[in-house]
Amino acid sequence: MKYILILLLAWFSLPVNAQSDRNRPVYTVGVVPQFAQRKLFDIWQPILQALEHELDFDLELVGSPKIPVFEKKFLAGEYDFAYMNPYHMLKAHDSQGYVPLVRDGSRQLKGVLVVKHDSAYQSVADLNKKIIAFPSPNALGASLLMRADLVGLHDLEFFPRYVQTHSSVYLNVALGQTEAGGGVLSTLQKQPPEVREQLRVIYETRGIPPHPLSAHARVPEEDREAMRQAWLKLAKTEAGRQLMARIPMYQPIHADLDEYLPMREWGLDRFYIVE
Template structure:
């Protein structure tokens, strides 16, 4: 039985060959589910459709309803391309050899802690023994780095509530279902005004390079470079720039592993939760 289990695990980890449709190569793209699935597809599918006009292969968007499911898929190497948070990249590089291609060069990623605008909470210390909402344990800025700061810098005691998406975090706090919640500034800005205007930020984490769009090593070098150049070309157009601003990726730039290696010294492994 033990041998069979080991064999099955090794098969799951094997690289998946590119698929073909009508004689044309098809690569899969996974996207970390910061938003609910319909919104995520509304943002990403127009971008992929535009990219295909510049490529000799197709791109298939593969959704994951929850962040833990997305994590299991990239750890098993199921995506050819994947848009993931920086800590996900470190794990994906270690387990599967994923490397970054593109990131936003116009900003840094920081976790934010929000409270209800009318709540009495003014500082992190005020949240002692309160319920705090997070998207998922390993959402980087919104949860992983935020929880590390709350524990190591503030020694805060709290009760975590994992609600799957950034949007759900903000809604929980706006409705008073949680005293505070972790998110990132870019997703807060994309909330409906009736939610966003009921929240205020009381804390920000340290900054890091934003989410990279990464590639599995099984994708040939010529195809990954063609993808990168098509992305940068699309970003240089007015229509493409508007589409990518929704990710958000305001100023696409070439990404390398050196952008993310400093995070190895942040001791985040202590707070990483395997589900």
């Protein structure tokens, strides 16, 4: 009896919001690991915490150490919400019914090919039969689009080296471990100055609408829309803009599946690798 009284006293001494949180649904959020896990959590956790103030449910950030692990998880439908590249979006839609909610409206996603700043390489042709680093086979701008362009448009022969993250690509090139590397402009700009200043862009791929935040089909439509509206509302605040710029998502807008459907005609499946 004494033990029960102690538990009851502890319960009623909790703040009201702490008690009500026990009854809130919890949705998982997966994020494509463009950065190391610590940096990724540092970017996303404050955003999710801010969103929870506008939502009737909680958000649990779930990390993935490598892009292939992230792919397996969304293809299995493990995430309720997921931030993924546009080609992943199509794969996730086909396999699990994911639908896009918001994306950055200020730019397009393009792959960039970087070399060491003081290297002699000036064009794609100079990299014939050279080693080129990529984050993973299925990273869209940095790897899928880049390999499709290098092979399909430039008939280049090269040796790919997959190094897991964008940051690792840039470091490999800066240290001279590979002659070149595929990335995207947004992650290149996020590198430390001592790395970024050692690199030079020699090629850009075609552009497409960037990564959407998406929702699994099992998430009720009202919760999907609540997430979208909470995101757009947060983006209108100065604090929200600063948080989202770190993703980076500079101008969040409504995202639609139709924006990503043209990629079905680009022949990217030739370069997509199931691991």
